[in-house]
Amino acid sequence: MLAIEKVRKVFGATTVLDGVELVVEPGEVVSILGSSGSGKSTLIRCINGLERLDGGRITVDGFNVSKPRELAEARKRSGTVFQLFNLYPHMTAVGNVMLAPVEVLKLPKKEAEARARRILDSVGLGPRADAYPAQLSGGQRQRVGLARALAMEPRYLLLDEVTSALDPEMTAEVLGILAELARSGTTMLFVTHEIEFARRISNRIVFLDGGRLVVDLPTAAFFSAAGGMAHPRIAQFLSKMQKD
Amino acid sequence: MQLDLSVLAPHAGFLWRGAILTAEVCGLAILGSVVLGALVAIARTASSRWLRGLAAVYVDLFRNVPFLVQLFFFYYGLPELGIYIDAFTTGVLALSIAGGAYASDAIRSGILAIDPGIIEAAEVSGLSRRVIFTRIVLPIALRTSIRPLGSVLINMILTSSILSAITLNELTGSGRIVASDTFRPFEVYAVLLVAYAALTWTVSLAVNLLHRRMNRGITQAVA
Ligand SMILES: Nc1ncnc2c1ncn2[C@@H]1O[C@H](COP(=O)(O)OP(=O)(O)OP(=O)(O)O)[C@@H](O)[C@H]1O
């Protein structure tokens, strides 16, 4: 279970997260929607320990990310995919994917490489496994980023606008794989601006507004007139997103 | 005046040993200054203010004092404190310490140029700080700093000629002895010119090869 309790985060004088509460159970796909600056990325960065909390608590399967001794365990249980891929530029696709399994999980190199090639194959990159990031297209790079996270067999996959740096065709490539993962029961916390896609794959949708988590509803309820749409901010957000 | 290299024939072995000594001292000092430079670069980019300060003092100190003075301090000054180091070791140490200060600059700017997102990706995947440094930060930093580092190393080879001042008969030291024995400075220094050029050329060739190897994958066209 991924448990976010009364989380607060401030940058200088601005409160970026304000009493955020959210629980993600294994097997769930939860999408986080919200306008730019609402704190979505910051929330993801708090979960994977890149930002220090100013209040509240986050535990990943019981491991508290604010405790240095538990952070390592928490990080083994979650995998992050970044908007701008953040691949290691000096390593091939396989090198990117097998590094953490070798160094963190202590898998023998051969086994880690076999796993890396298998996963790259599953995201359609088998033939490009030995290419360097600079030799790959954006969509291919993001698929390597996804494979790198999956190679650690995380219980929770954290995705922060993983398609917003991609053109529509490449976006479709990556979303296709995510839909597959959702179907196979991968737990995901998914920050996105792809409303239709979120609607299709999510069990629940939460909406962040100015650092507050204003609704947390099953997908169908979120899009219903009596549910999420009853909130003026959400109705406004959705109509604006659908215009774009 | 005519170049007559045959006059140097009896001294060829002596000059050759001097050249070997130069190569040995420089080889060790290149290793020493790169390792020291990397360590100091880590310290200079560390989060501890204390460590950063200490590293900055080291770099400033050794860049702002003439190499000859540093050398004399190690060779003639330290024995006053009961610390005796032979000329060869002193030469290697002094060159490594001075070279390390410059090398740390080159490596540090390579580290600072790394996209922080790459390091964050490594952190969240659970890699230890040591692994992040050796497998990610250093190799990426070296891709960009290998060329400036090359100039530092070549400068160090040139500086090594000063070691003759502490009785180390490396290439320049042996050259001076042979020149005064034979009264043929023209021939002697012509040979030294070529020898140093060959030495530095070898290093810059190696640096170019390394640069190409390390930047494999980014120099090729995007698919
Ligand atoms: N390191 C930082 N220092 C100061 N302010 C920050 C920092 N990171 C984020 N912020 C601020 O926190 C707020 C929330 O940022 P965040 O990146 O979490 O928003 P977001 O919901 O992900 O937005 P977007 O949809 O544009 O990605 C913004 O006002 C942003 O300016």
Ligand SMILES: [Mg+2]
């Ligand atoms: Mg964001």
